[in-house]
Amino acid sequence: MSKKTSESDFSHGGEELPHIINESEKNLIISQILSSIDFKDSKRYHDLLIYLIDESIKNGSIKESTIAHDFFGKDSKFDPTDDPSVRVYISNLRKKLEHYYLTTTDDFAFRIEIPKGQYTVQFAPVKTVEKLKIIRKRPWLYFIPIIVFLIAVILFQFFTQKTDHPVTQALNPVWYEFLQPNNRPTMIVFGDYLFLFEKGNNPSGGYFLRDPRINSEDDFRNAVKQNPEAMKKFAVANFTFLRPSSTWGLSEVLPLLMTSNNKISLKLASEFKWEDFQTHNIIFIGSFKTLYKFNQLLSDFNIRFNPAPASLNILGEKGDTLKTFIPKNLRGGNYQKEFGVILKQKGPQGNVILYLLGFDEVATLESVKTAVDPNFFDKIKSYSGNKVSSYNLFFEMVIEAEGAEQTGFKSDIKYLSLLSPAQEIKKK
Numbered sequence: 001m002s003k004k005t006s007e008s009d010f011s012h013g014g015e016e017l018p019h020i021i022n023e024s025e026k027n028l029i030i031s032q033i034l035s036s037i038d039f040k041d042s043k044r045y046h047d048l049l050i051y052l053i054d055e056s057i058k059n060g061s062i063k064e065s066t067i068a069h070d071f072f073g074k075d076s077k078f079d080p081t082d083d084p085s086v087r088v089y090i091s092n093l094r095k096k097l098e099h100y101y102l103t104t105t106d107d108f109a110f111r112i113e114i115p116k117g118q119y120t121v122q123f124a125p126v127k128t129v130e131k132l133k134i135i136r137k138r139p140w141l142y143f144i145p146i147i148v149f150l151i152a153v154i155l156f157q158f159f160t161q162k163t164d165h166p167v168t169q170a171l172n173p174v175w176y177e178f179l180q181p182n183n184r185p186t187m188i189v190f191g192d193y194l195f196l197f198e199k200g201n202n203p204s205g206g207y208f209l210r211d212p213r214i215n216s217e218d219d220f221r222n223a224v225k226q227n228p229e230a231m232k233k234f235a236v237a238n239f240t241f242l243r244p245s246s247t248w249g250l251s252e253v254l255p256l257l258m259t260s261n262n263k264i265s266l267k268l269a270s271e272f273k274w275e276d277f278q279t280h281n282i283i284f285i286g287s288f289k290t291l292y293k294f295n296q297l298l299s300d301f302n303i304r305f306n307p308a309p310a311s312l313n314i315l316g317e318k319g320d321t322l323k324t325f326i327p328k329n330l331r332g333g334n335y336q337k338e339f340g341v342i343l344k345q346k347g348p349q350g351n352v353i354l355y356l357l358g359f360d361e362v363a364t365l366e367s368v369k370t371a372v373d374p375n376f377f378d379k380i381k382s383y384s385g386n387k388v389s390s391y392n393l394f395f396e397m398v399i400e401a402e403g404a405e406q407t408g409f410k411s412d413i414k415y416l417s418l419l420s421p422a423q424e425i426k427k428k
Helices: 021-035 043-059 065-071 083-103 128-138 139-160 167-171 216-225 244-257 274-279 292-300 361-372 376-384
Strands: 110-113 124-125 186-190 195-199 234-241 265-270 281-288 303-307 312-315 320-323 336-348 352-359 392-403 408-418
Touching: 021 043, 021 110, 021 124, 021 361, 043 065, 043 083, 065 083, 083 110, 110 234, 110 352, 128 312, 186 244, 195 216, 216 234, 244 265, 244 281, 244 336, 244 361, 281 361, 292 303, 292 336, 292 352, 312 336, 320 408, 336 408, 361 376, 361 408
Parallel strands: 186 265, 186 281, 281 352
Antiparallel strands: 110 124, 195 234, 303 312, 312 320, 336 352, 336 392, 392 408
């Protein structure tokens, strides 16, 4: 283990004395990071971090063009103003390092940092090791920024009453039920990721784990049936996790909804109750892995999804697969070509549910942006050959989305099926 902060590290005045990191400490820190889950399963970022460390030690500073040429193999025509790939990778590398330090149980007196606006790796002394341990014990602290953001967005929209979207959206069949004056309230539901807690005898607590195969308490119970020993080792954690697409999606949808006088409420998918569905129109924003109870409702559509390996299948009337969509490069920060889904259906109580889904951040965001686009209805009419109704519009759609690092570049409609208003979601 690397050196821990002790009383000898502090002067009589209470200020930390500088401690110079030695080579053995550097090697230990590098070894711990590269063997972590954040890097051992991501060779590209593993190699990039090693490259930056070596270049920083050799040359003291690194230029963006040098990284582009030496590491990414760019030619002499590389222009950082037109090609942001180096900055994108470095930004994601910083996030991986931050995630490691937030979740690791390793003790360290120094941490690796890449200051913003620079590419040089630095070994920065940690002033208070105990502060990091406290944060690990209180995972809810991770979500304070998200909560603050949600509150800020709502208050901002409430007091400014911005109407960024044209009033003509009120006549748009896609959003008609949500914007119709004096209609039932709208509930925006955010897909949140379930975590497991690893039980143990460690007095400081166990580890919080994310298993992509377990996305609800039902999934956990099924996993325990197959492996009863898992019940002794794991339990469902008392907190969940929201990805950035939730808050960004809210900032897209909320200005549109604020053009109506219908009440708006927010809820996590993990806390959703069937009673909410009976009394509200619902807008779901999230990934396929965060559907919880909503997953049962997708059986009423012709679209089926597989979380691993990721794929979307379009079923025919006989249950046969008519078409398959397979995302590419579903790894955070890299270029992605994946698929989002937009579904709109009538519920058993005359209410409406609208899903804005994706496998990852890019497709989820593009599904939201596509749905709130004032020209969306025109795109539906064009793709369907003008067969859509001007009211009671219900449909299922697949879009292809391209982007990187939670940023969408473009999206195109790849599948659209119009549904009859009589095809209500069945009571579960």
